[in-house]
Amino acid sequence: MGRGSISGSLRSLFAPRSVAIIGASEKNPWAGLVLRTLEALKFEGAIHLVNKRGEMVLGRQSVVSARDIAMPVDSAFVMVPAAAMEETLEDMAAAGIFKGVVVTSGFAEVGSEGARLQDYLFGKARSLGIDLMGPNSLGFLNFVDGVALSALSATLPLLPDPRVGVVSQSGATGGVIANTAHATNVSLTHVIAVGNEAQVDMADAIEFLIDDPAARAIALFAESARRPEAFLAAARRALEVKKPIVMLKVGVGELAAKVAQAHTGALVGDNKVFDAICRDLGIIRVDTIEQLLQTSNLLAYTGVLGDGGFGVSSLSGGACEMIADLGEANGVPFASFSPETSRKLKEILPDYATIQNPLDVTGGVLGNLQAFEDSVAIVGQDENVALVAACFDLAMKPESDVLGRVVVRHLASGIERGGVPGFLLPQSYLTVSDYARETLHETAMPLSCAGLGHAMAAVGGAFRWSAAAREGLEDAAPAPVVPHQDKPSNERETLDFLASRGVPVIPAKIARSAQEAAAIAAELGEPAVLKILSTDIAHKTEVGGVALNIAGAEAAAREYRAMLARVAEKKPDAKIEGLIVSPMRKGGMELIVGVARDPAWGLVLAVGMGGVWVELMADADLSLLPVTPHKVEKMLRRLKVSKLFDGYRGQPPVNRGRLAEVIAAIGDAALALGPDLASLEVNPLRVSHDGIECLDALAIWGASLSVDGGLSLR
Secondary structure, eight states, rough: OOOTTTOSSSSSHHSSEEEETTTSEEEEEEEHHHHHHHHTTTTTOOOOOOTTTEEEETEEEEEEEEEOOOOOOOOEOOOOOOOGHHHHHHHHHHHHEEEEEEOOOOOOHHHHHHHHHHHHHHHHHTTTOOEEOOOOOOOEEEETTEEESSSOOOSOOOOOOOOOOEEEEEHHHHHHHHHHHHHOOEEEEEEEEEEOOSOOHHHHHHHHHHTTTTEEEEEESSOOOOOOOHHHHHHHHHTTOOEEEEEEOOOHHHHHHHHHHHHHHHOOOHHHHHHHHHHTTTTTEEEHHHHHHHHHHHHHOSSOSSEEEEEEEEEHHHHHHHHHHHHHHTOOOOOOOHHHHHHHHHHHHHHOOOOOOEOOOGGOOOGOOHHHHHHHHHHHTTTEEEEEEEEOOSSSSGGGGHHHHHHHHHHHHHHHOOOOOOEEOOOOOOOOOOOHHHHHHHHHHOOOOOSHHHHHHHHHHHHHHHHHHHHHOOOOOOOOOOOOOSSSHHHHHHHHHHHHHTTBBBOOOEEEEEHHHHHHHHHHHSSSSEEEEEOSSSGGGGGOOOOEEEEEEEEEHHHHHHHHHHHHHHHHOOOOOEEEEEEOOOSSSEEEEEEEEEETTTTEEEEEEEHHHHHHHOOOEEEEOOOOOOHHHHHHHHTTTGGGOOOOOOOOEEEEEEHHHHHHHHHHHHTTTTTEEEEEEEEEEEEEETEEEOOOEEESSOOOOOOOOOOOOO
C-alpha cells in the first residue's frame, strides 16, 4: 500500500483492539481529548498511557516507556514534542507498536526547516517498520468498531446504520464535517484526518475505506493530492468496485491555491484538469460541506441507479417549480411519465392536478393521504423512473406535528411499493431533531435528503456517478516511448514525426531560397501557403511569418523575400531555417489538439475549436492520456460545437470515428516523445467530409505547462 512504505493493511491502525497514548500528561490537553472520545465510543480494549515520570494521568496509572507495557498494542496516539520524536520511535519499535497517529505539529506546515525534520523523522519511522498518520494529524474516529485515536469529539448518541466514510486533509474541518453529519442525520463510519501525510495519506485512507464493507460511500475534503498516481489508482479501484467518491476540493482559485500551498506544503494542480479527471473516474465534486454529506449519504443508500430518470411527487406547486429549476441547474434527468403512469395518476388525483414531473399532487391529498402514497408508488413503478422522491417536511417537535408522522408513514410505504430507491425530500435544510429521527425510524423511511438545493445537487451527482459506474473504466494502454535521439525542434520535424505515428499531415517541402520556393509552388500547381521555419519563432503570425493563397512561382519567390524581410525586422536574432511551402487548404473546420504536461497529473489532452474560437467560446474538453478513440468521441460530443461535426445547415458531415482515431494517435505520439516533452500542439487540425490533416504542429521541451484550453501556435 502507498509508496511501498506502508507495510500491509492499515486495519490495525484504524481499528485497533488495544491502544497507547504516548506523551500523556495532565498538562497536555490531547490526552484528555483522546480519552474522552474513547470513553464516548465505549472502547472495550486496553488503553495504556506512557509518561516519562510514570505518574498518574487523568486517574490512570502510566508507564515510563512503551517497552514497559509488556503486552501487544495495535496503535498509538503520539503527542510528544518534535525533539522527543526520535527516541519515541525507537521505543515504539522496541515495544512492537508499528502503527500510530502523530498529533505533534511544527513540521512541513511551518516551512523548509520543519519539512527537513519531518523527512528525517518519518524516514526513521519507515526504517523501523512503523506506519504513522501525521504529523499535525487530529487522528481518526471509527464509529463501526467503537474506537478512536483522535482529538476530535464523538457526538452522542451515535447514529445507527453508519455508511459514509470521511477523509479530510484538514483536522478542524474534519471535526466540522463530523458534527454537521450528526446534526443532519448522516451516519458516518469513519472520520480520518490525515494531517501532513508524511506516510499514511489520503490515497491510503481511501484504499482502507474501499476495503471496509461498512463504508458504502467515501466523502473527501481535500486541498491537494500529494501522490497523484496513488490517488488515481484508488479512484479507479473505487469505480471498479462501485464505491462512490464525493469530493469537496478547495484551493481552486488563485488566492485559495496560494493559501492551500502555504497550509499543506503541496502544489495544487490546474482545476480544469482535475475536473476532467473526476468526470472520467466518476468522482462527484461538490462545493459545500452540506452537499458533501447529502450527496455521499444519498449515494451510500442508492448504490448504482438504473438506467432511468428522477421522479418527484409533492403537495406544493412552488416546491415543484424550485425542484425543476434546481434540478436542471444540477443536471438532474427528470423522467417523462409513460402514458400508463399518467392515466393512473389522473384516476387518483384531483381534476385540478397537473400530471407532469415534478408532480404537484396539490394540497387536496391531505384529505386523502392514500392518494399521496399511491402517487409516489405509481411514479416509482414507471419504467422511465430510476429514483423517486416525496417532497414533504419533517416535523421537528411533537407539539408541532399534526399529520407529519402519519404522512411520512404513507410516503415510506409509497416508496417501498415503487420498487426503486426513494427518499423523503424536505424543502429546508435543518438540524434533524431527536423527534424527527424517531419519525424516520418508526415509519421505515429509508432516507431524508434535505434542502432542495443540496438535494438536487446530490441527485444530479447520483445520476452522474451511476452512469460512470455502469459504463466502467475505459483503459488505454500507454504508447511505448520510442528512441528519438533528434527531438523534433520545428514545425516540419514535428509534422514528420506525427506522420511516422500514423497521423495524417499536410504535404510540404522546405524552401531555402526564393528559387526553391518558386519551384515548389510551380510543382504544386495550386495556391500555396508559405510559413517561416525557425525554432526561435513559435507564433508565426505575430512576426508576419505566414502567407496564404500564394499563386504561382513568381508570387512565391516574391513572398519568400518579403517574408524574410518582415521577420528580420520583427525578430532580428531569430535563426531562420527556410520557409515551409504547402498547398493551400480551404473549407472544413479547424480544431486544436493540444497536449501539455500538468505538473501534478502528467500529460493532458485538450481538444477544441482552432484559432481564436477556443478562447472566445471557452470550448475545449480535457482528458488525461492515454485515450482510446472511443473516449475521444465522448470528448467531441461534449464540445459546444459538436453538432457541426454532423453537418450543419447543409454542410456534409465529418467522419467522427476517423477524427477520434486521429486525435487518439496524436495523444499516443505525445506519450511516445517521452518525459522531456512539455507540450505538443496541432493547430489547426483541418477536418472536413473529405479528409483530416494536421496543418501546423510544434513540440516544446522542458518545463511543465498548465492546460487551460487556450493554447495557440498561430
